[in-house]
Amino acid sequence: MRPPKATSPSGAESVSLRLTAKDFKTDQEVRWCPGCGDYAILAAVQGFMPELGIPKERIVFVSGIGCSSRFPYYMDTYGLHSIHGRAPAIATGLSVTRPDLQVWVVTGDGDALSIGGNHLIHALRRNVNFKILLFNNRIYGLTKGQYSPTSELGKITKSTPAGSADSPFNPISLALGAEASFVARTIDSDRKHLQQVLRAAAAHEGSAFVEIYQNCNIFNDGAFDLLKEPDTRDEALIRLDHGQPITFGKDGEWCVVHPPGGFGLEVRETASVAAEEIVAHDETVAEPAYAFALSRLPGTGLAHTPIGVFRKVDRPSYDNLVRAQVDAAKAQVTDPEAELAGLLNSGDTWTMS
């Protein structure tokens, strides 16, 4: 493992670090099942990290519980494997108090949307400055096969032998409902797309919510085949590209338009609409409603699944707002011990002699 080049004591990036993917591997044997989608995600993240130019010691991965959450053990950064559903809460305390660190939260569909749902929506509402990677395999893997909040209605699993009575969350819609300032989806089998989305997320100031479709080959194999198989993926996947008209299909024969007289978005044959009717994707729309409409295109299935960056807007981060208050107050104090003495000696005081 090659050590990074020296940085100045203040940590300023005055020299390029020249890290490689290998620098981010640890000595731990990776224990995911052979064939798990998590390997691809790990490789993509390790491959991407060097281009950030951030020293490894300033990167932290905070995870919850689940197969997803074993991730930190395999990254040679600081890592915290915490408890089920609580990673966003724990990472908030870290992120707010350590502006010098880049914080990543790794979670799963159960960890983030079941037990962790509350912390997730509040983190997004606050716009805490960390990047959330939600590995969605539509099942509970680590506990061996129960259904999850993203499993389809009627799914037969160990805990639902008669079929699940739960309708699933759409994580993108949920994140947009919480008004997340950055929302994206990508897929474990497309490394280039994964890294592209990671790049955009890393550059975003505030919460970056990234849903990653991930295949659990043991308990829910093939859940995303429609989006991966050569004969179905072109019609099933909608690749979002900021500024570009939204078309898809092998020859762009499908597009996304506003329904006449209605609201939202729908899919139409490109040949049947005028070119100017085709919606050009705009990540920066202020109101989440546009991105929300995009997220509704698949309905309850996977056909017409958009991937890429749905939304990317600028909003002050919780971290900056909180720290600004503390920093402004601290700036008025030169001698904390004297200030403390003054604080103790305030209020209803009197002297006995």
Next chain:
Amino acid sequence: MTKQVRQLDRVVIRFAGDSGDGMQLTGDRFTSETAQLGNDISTLPNFPAEIRAPAGTLPGVSSFQVHFADFDILTPGDAPNVLVAMNPAALKANLADLPRGADIIVNTDEFSTRNLTKVGYSTNPLEDGSLDSYALHPVALTSMTVAALAAHDVSKKDAERAKNMFALGLLSWLYSRPHESTIGFLQRKFAARPELAEANVAAFRAGWNFGETTEDFGVRYEVKPASMPAGNYRNITGNVALALGLVAAGVRSRLPVFLGAYPITPASDILHELSKHKRFGVTTMQAEDEIAAVGAALGASYGGSLGVTTTSGPGVALKGETISLAIALELPLIVVDVQRAGPSTGMPTKTEQADLNMALYGRHGEAPAAVIAPRSPADCFFAALDAARIALTYRTPVLLLSDGYIANGSEPWLLPDVAELPDLRVDFASEPNGPDGKSFLPYLRDPTTLARPWAVPGTPGLQHRIGGLEKADKTGDISYDPANHDFMVRTRAARIEAIEVPDVEVEDPDETARVLVLGWGSTYGPIGAACRAMRQRGLTIAQAHLRHLNPMPKNLASVLSRYERVVIPEMNLGQLAHVIRARYLVDAIPYNQVRGLPFSATELESMLEEVVKNA
């Protein structure tokens, strides 16, 4: 007319009225005036959980008891000498606590048939002779206030509201209190509305003048200043003292303080107080729930801050899993539990000390944490500093058990010298500590403290991963090895046992006592008052009070063995007694009450006297 002036050595006054009558404010201001004069003081606010119960009903009664004296006192007083009752409900709710001959000052304007019926009086107690054994002082408080403010530019409603200031003025005259602080307070409080400031000051003066002129109050009282050690004093409640202790911990450790908290009675005031002190590098976060609050605090500790969370019993129950994680991660974390009556929602504004079991044992697995408990409002400051010392030195969660009584009660506090507060600076890990000189072993322990090195993210070369899974000794890698788990469980327990705590002190002036009364938390005052009274009557008794519940002081075993009887009064069903019996094989005698109120010193005195006589 010149009034007689009589000297008293102590007085207990209870102000009682509707939640909307401003009794807490009145009590606070009287306390402030009394502090200015230099009496020793102890207070007990007593208010309902609801924000505003229906006016004039029993559930809506709010009261404030203040005990002041020309000598050192320990409790807010078992029973009031004076009851100020602003309405029939306040009279009914408090009458049973009054000894014969006590003074009762009532607001006669509120004793209408309707109000009497609301609380179940079929006849008017002011007229039917039922109060003949008390010294009754009927005062038309509301109408006199309104009349006094006739020339002022305020609405009738605002004038009526000022009746609590009339009452304060009357009581301030009656006990010869200095009133400059009250006038100043009113002017500051109503600075944005000068007409209200003037009206309230006028109401205060009207009450004062009423006392001076009316024949009903023929005697005026004085309580001389107490002789207290020289120094600067501040009247302080437990919650504020605790908050200041946390600020001090941040300054003395040079670490930023991070508070994650969720509003909950009776702990919310700590969040409010700390949120005012950002200039000390204190960050406060009102999280979305109790678990997020402690999670954020733990995340901040992971990053090198002093992480704190404050709550009451129900919150600690929710935080259990995260505290267990902190125990596995061996990171500093202060968990403040301002105890209240339980179980479940219980009685949010009433005190109790029934969370000891939860603090000691309330996590799954073998999950030991340090536990400490302050004994009085001012002691909360020092307990907070001690919690920080333990958390930072040993990298462990510390549960600090306060309670509603000392959180809201107040007493004079001799202000400490900042330079004499403990030095809490921490040495963060900065170098590899492995035998090869290159690797970092996050669980390679200090041989004395058994604490692991604290390497915060951002430290070059020390990258490592930790988590809740069991980990191998020294390396911190995930380990399911049987011998390792046994070793780690025992080592975590040993680290807590190894925490240095001072020996427990025993107060036994004659050194001949055969009975020891042992307490923890806020029972210190009532127990102390009981022991003092007993010694004044020639009985011998020893008193010891535990600040450290886990680990316990090393000398406790030998202390317990010196006495024939050990009595443990607690506001629970015997939680400390259970621990003492189990750990020390001592036949400790529990004495318990769970009324949502502090012990009465007289009650403890009788009980202890019985034990002493039979020992």
